[in-house]
Amino acid sequence: IGDEGYLQVARTVLDMTRRIADHVEAHPDLRLLGRPEMNLVAFTSDSVSVFHVIDEMKQRGWFIQPQLAFGDSKENIHLSINPASVRWVDALLADLDACVEIAKGLPSGELAEKIRAAFGHLDPKDLGPETFAGLLGMAGVQGTALPGRMAEINEVLHALPGPLRERLLVEHLNELVRQTDA
Numbered sequence: 319i320g321d322e323g324y325l326q327v328a329r330t331v332l333d334m335t336r337r338i339a340d341h342v343e344a345h346p347d348l349r350l351l352g353r354p355e356m357n358l359v360a361f362t363s364d365s366v367s368v369f370h371v372i373d374e375m376k377q378r379g380w381f382i383q384p385q386l387a388f389g390d391s392k393e394n395i396h397l398s399i400n401p402a403s404v405r406w407v408d409a410l411l412a413d414l415d416a417c418v419e420i421a422k423g424l425p426s427g428e429l430a431e432k433i434r435a436a437f438g439h440l441d442p443k444d445l446g447p448e449t450f451a452g453l454l455g456m457a458g459v460q461g462t463a464l465p466g467r468m469a470e471i472n473e474v475l476h477a478l479p480g481p482l483r484e485r486l487l488v489e490h491l492n493e494l495v496r497q498t499d500a
Contacts, residue, residue: 327401331357334404338397341411347418351394360385362394366418367426369469369476371395374417380410384468386476386483393476429470430477438478442485450489459490 319327335357342348342361351360362368372382372395387393399407437453454460459471475483 330404331399331401334407335359335399337407338399338411341414345415345418347422351391357399358396359399360394360396362392363418366421367424367469367473368393368395369472370421370424370426371414371417372472373467373469374420375413378413378417380413384472386472388480393472424469426469427473427477430473433474434477437482440482442482445485447489447492450486451493453486454490454493 335354338359339350339354342359343350347363347365348361349364351362354360363371369384372384375382382395382397385391385394385396397410459465465471475486478486
């Protein structure tokens with residue numbers, strides 16, 4: 319496509335990225351985590367569970383991966399905009415608005431607080447694979463299948479201390495590999 323073609327693709331992606339960022343910035347229930355320089359938009363909410371928003375978006379055919387809190391960063395949604403996705407920006411933004419409204423009415427955080435109180439003090443080094451399998455089972459994760467809605471599981475993961483969360487995810491991935499090798 320040549321230099322000029324490549325520059326046009328980059329301009330289009332940047333324009334759509336800015337459009338999404340502007341939309342998020344103007345939304346009363348969403349908060350942009352930083353002004354994007356190029357094609358990554360990260361945002362969160364202080365009034366609605368981003369995990370419920372993601373589940374609702376999935377119901378509409380969008381596959382958006384959550385980002386759990388890390389360090390000073392709050393749990394969030396991040397979108398990578400690429401040349402193939404720019405044509406769907408209008409539909410994405412309309413669905414995002416609708417999904418935020420639906421998510422406002424969904425319960426949030428109740429199980430996560432109970433899990434934090436019950437298991438937040440555990441040292442992952444002291445736990446074996448069977449304990450992690452039990453914890454995953456309590457969260458509704460069995461074998462290689464995941465539930466259709468992940469908000470509650472993501473809220474629980476978010477509530478756990480980082481080292482315990484990391485070990486839980488590693489154990490789950492190890493179990494997935496063991497099951498596919500069998």
